Amino acid sequence: MYLISGLVETVSPARCRKSCIDNDPGKFYNESVAKKTRERDPFSFQVGRYKGRSTQGTPPVFRHPECEFQLFLSGTGAYFIKNRTYRVGKNSLIFINCNQIHHYLPHPDSCIERLNLLFNPGLLKLRPAAAKIFRRFRKWRHLVLSEKEATAARFLLEEIRAENDSNLPYRDEICLDNIEKLLIIFYRCGLRGGKTEKQVRTxxxxxxxxxxxxxxxxxxxxxxxxxxxxxxxxxxxxxxxxxxxxxxxxxxxxxxxxxxxxxxxxxxxxxxxxxxxxxxxxxxxxxxxxxx
The missing domain is CATH 1.10.10.60 (Homeodomain-like)
Incomplete structure (x- = not known):
């Protein structure tokens, strides 16, 4: 199997004023590489990380053929998906379906830290149970995870990144295991009432x-x-x-x-x-x- 390299961008405190337009994980998305990867193998994904303070300016708008999870570790703002806008904060999870227009509107005084995972839904064909969970989950856009759920999700995302960067045996299987565990955590959160459709008043x-x-x-x-x-x-x-x-x-x-x-x-x-x-x-x- 062929994997897109995991992507990580961590901004030091000295660079914390760097604009989210320059550092947003979406900017690192290489469409040409991703397209070639999808043609060769459905097992493709990227893991990204962003930490920094936003500056004023027009936020970048994204649309890509992969699904995406964004887990907010700190900071506040609003997230626009398709034709709705949601308030986000610590432990918020945003889910973006394939080819949906989306962008983030950060609070000007907020220092943001978030992790994101882009993946090809086709890889879930290898795991029927995960595919079934995903079909049920994908109608939700915004979840608020408990502290325990957010900690577990963060660990799994970091584990996916580390495995993806390694050349160890069975790394693809471990990555897929962790994606399946992520889906279970998110789906259970939604079932217990963690889902929210709270929109910004515009x-x-x-x-x-x-x-x-x-x-x-x-x-x-x-x-x-x-x-x-x-x-x-x-x-x-x-x-x-x-x-x-x-x-x-x-x-x-x-x-x-x-x-x-x-x-x-x-x-x-x-x-x-x-x-x-x-x-x-x-x-x-x-x-x-x-x-x-």
């Missing part, structure tokens, strides 16, 4: 996203949305940049592409049919956007 942006969620398959424009909510196109565009880190048009196209990927995997429709169903008016535009 009612207007939620209204905007809800409107787009119900309308993205039809022809809608920034001007139409602005008129619908009695706002100027500039103010709508500024809200998207502030809360999502991307513009209105980019978000709309990304939402359509996400839906197209889902239909390609789950339905028997033709590519052209899916393109028109998801709001694209010609196949060439769909192909161009899909390749990006």
């Amino acid at each position: 009612p207007f942006i939620q209204q905007l996203l809800g409107f787009i969620e119900n309308s993205f398959t039809s022809e809608i424009s920034l001007a139409q949305v602005a008129k619908r909510f009695n706002r100027s196109p500039f103010s709508i565009s500024r809200l998207f940049k502030k809360y999502l880190g991307i513009g209105f048009k980019e978000y709309l196209i990304s939402r359509r592409i996400d839906e197209a990927k889902h239909l390609l995997e789950e339905s028997q429709k033709s590519v052209s049919s899916i393109a028109y169903t998801t709001g694209f008016r010609d196949l060439s535009t769909f192909n161009e956007r899909f390749r990006r």
